[in-house]
Amino acid sequence: MRRRRTIYHNDARHSYLWYFEPPMHLEDAWIPIDEVAGTAVDTFSYCVERGDGVFYPTKVGKMFSVEDGKPQSKHNYEWRAAACMLSLMERGLDPMQVLIDRAYEHGIDFFADLRLQRLGRMYPESELENGGGGWAEERVRDLKFDISRELVMDYPIQGLELDFTAAFGDGPHFYFKDGGTPENTATMTEWVRRVSEMTRSRSGAPCEIGARIFPTERGNLEQGLDVRTWLSEGLLDFVVPVAYVYTVLDPNMPFDWVVEPAHESGASVYGFLQHYLQDNNVGAKGRLFAGLEEFRAASANFWEKGVDGLCTWSLDWPLGDVERNLLSNMGSPELVRGRDKRYVVSRKDDIAAMVDYRHHIPHELSPPLPTAAHKIPFTIADDIGGDDSRVSETTLRIYLTNVVSADRFNMDLNGQSLAGEPMRRVWKKGRDAYPFTNPRNHYLEFALVDIVPRKGENLLEISLESRPDGLTGNVVIEEVEVEVRYSPYPEGL
Template sequence: MRKHRTIYFNDARHYYLFVFEPPIRLEEAWSAVDEVAGTSCDTFTYGVSRADGLFYPSKVGMQFGEDIRPFDSAPYWRIWENMQSLIDRGIDPLTLLIDRAHEKGMDFFASLRMGGYGGMDPQHVLANGGRGFVHPEVRDHQFAVLEELATQYPVEGVELDFAAAPGGSPFWLKPEDAPEYTPVMTDFVRSVAEMVRRRPGGPGQIGARIYPTLELNQKTGLDVQTWLREGLVDFVVPMVYAFFVLDANMPIDWLVQEAHENDISVYAMLQPYYSEENRRFYSVEDATPAMMRAAAANFWERGVDGLYSWFLPWPLGDAERRTLTELGDPELIKEGDKHYFLRRRSEATGDHDYEAFLPVEIPSADAKIRYQIPFSIADDTQNDRVQSARLRLGVTNLVTADTFEVLLNGQSLAEERCTRTVIRSRDPYAGQWLEFHLEHVRPQKGANVLEVALKERPAGFVGGVTVEDVEILIEYGPYRVGLQG
């Protein structure tokens, strides 16, 4: 049965066990839950594993750190000593968080990375030439960990994290094994679902973090369509872990449709960043509340059942808690300022990624060729409370003397006021930001198409330009626009 949820994920490490000095105090141990309590978050999901161990005292798997002591890394030393300091006081670190979440009115899901299994024969690991889930021992091991989580801890359910690969864990199958062993992976999910739903004390729920497109899932041996048709999962979360940049245009319409046809929930992932370190002169920059609001609005328009967030700037402050409060209610974000931006292709994901439309490389001036960039927004820009709508294009190797054409849904922006600024402070000569103040031609609610063309360059200047960034900013005011009300 579909269920509205607002989920916050904590990976146990970066903003939790890595940072507190041992022995961890109880108020610090509770902080992972407490920092989101009182917002709209009604579900807390905890990443109980990395590829090399578990972040609780498992009886069937290897606790993180058991195989690497003595430590030469401060975060690794802290994580072991913090867990051990609780255990020495008779406190299970996982039970402590589950109980705290329940005290704060939140459901608790334990999330397990499916491609990582510390303590197993290292020859089974793909990186060592092994074949992952082809080995029955690996499937049995992961099942035993999930069974322990679902039956020995008072969780509402478990989450199978397949999307951690690449970047967060190995894959579970080699590419050449995926076609043959796809039914085996489905049988594994089927067995986990049966176990979780028939556990003593009442049925639990099962979720899965998967990839946004059907093709990416099939490529790794995940027959998500069969999972949905058979109702093997209660919810899915589409994402690509390796690239933390927010994507308001993630291609999940197929997933929402097929999941809802089978009464299964879809929770949209709100990645935390505006930019990463994958571009020269750029560093990690967190998405602003207006960016989160824009992505959330787009996802609500697509019919998702809730939103899933994580890794917000830590310690969480007023801005982050306000964002988490807004995410739970589509009405709260409907007429709030929004900052849409388009996702770029990333080298971090290798060949395991879905389509991105940026950057657009225009190799030379040609008046006959236009390049299309599709995007969607959730706002009705004809709403009389919209104070302004702006389109921003970041274009490298552009000079003011170029004849650069921009059209929105087939309409030229030549008559709209356009201001220019340097593209970056580090290399201001590299290009320009073009900012169109849209008064007459505005984006429409839903699907839009931007078209760009480099029609002519000044004499003596050849070569092309690259459209690096596309952003749409919508600003609202408390009153209606105009002199008459």
């Protein structure tokens, strides 16, 4: 049965166990729950393992950085995490149960998020990167089943989240050497079927089962993940489309394909809001957290796609008023409707492209001239041109590098030329992130009046028509964004 949820995910490390010194005080152990309590968050997702040991006292695997009952690591933060967990256990406290109990005190549901690719130091010879068979080996599938069963049967969690997307490696496949062959796909579906049956067999309070999946259907199928079959058989209660390695907020994430089959099966879809606006993996020189207007834009787009709730994680820590405000605005579509937004088109990343998660910028406009028009699709949730619209300003910004004022472009929005719209060239100053920034380059900033983006899918087309004599290099489209500003008053006299 579909259910509205606002989910905050904690990976147990970067904003928790890495930071505290042993012995761990209960007040510190409660922080992941306490810092989101009182916002729109009603579900807490907790990463129970990184891939090299679990963050709770397991009976079937190995604990993270613990050897012979003692913390063991060459890194201070890993040693600290293990020592903190052990210090709670020495007092008769289960580190994960402490979080579960605290969540229930605040009326927050607890989901255990289980990463599936890596084997928690159990069978290193079976890892694909070490020449093993990965999930083609029965003992690998049995290990992950046993950990799933331990989580469901030994802890009063309200959801098990099978995380297929926190996957790494140099090769194109994460679970099977030869990827999504029919045999491998059937093997993975049978495993999901087995875990689903086990989860739903728990007596007492029910436990939901869901999966983190890659954004595109092709990206899943290439890994042997037949999400449509899982949904049609009713094996899942929810799905969360996301690419773990792509940490930039993407308001155009292409997960539309999964919404209808999920809803037809009674399963929920939760949109995932990544936390960065800029990151090294997309060519930025540093990291910049997304702000409220960017979160509103992505949230609004996801609500329009038909999601049943939203999820985010790893906001700037420790969480303060800014971050709690973000979490409070995620609770429903009404909270972002009619509010200022900034839709930022996300940039390419080679690792994301490995799972068929592709983007359209940066792009070089290369001679001969005129160049072919480069197409940049994007989605807008606001009805800017509607009869009762309260939108007061719509601004399109296109950041170009290796550009001079004498360059001439053709730019169309949904087939209509922008040549007649007011445009100015603005020095690139704040938020410098990408190569060749500073006043050598600039934004083309359009104040859109007669030609505005439509609600839903839009298409921006850009071509370079001419350059001044002697300037022979390429122009690069680095950034594209649409800013929508609202007024409380209607337009006109």
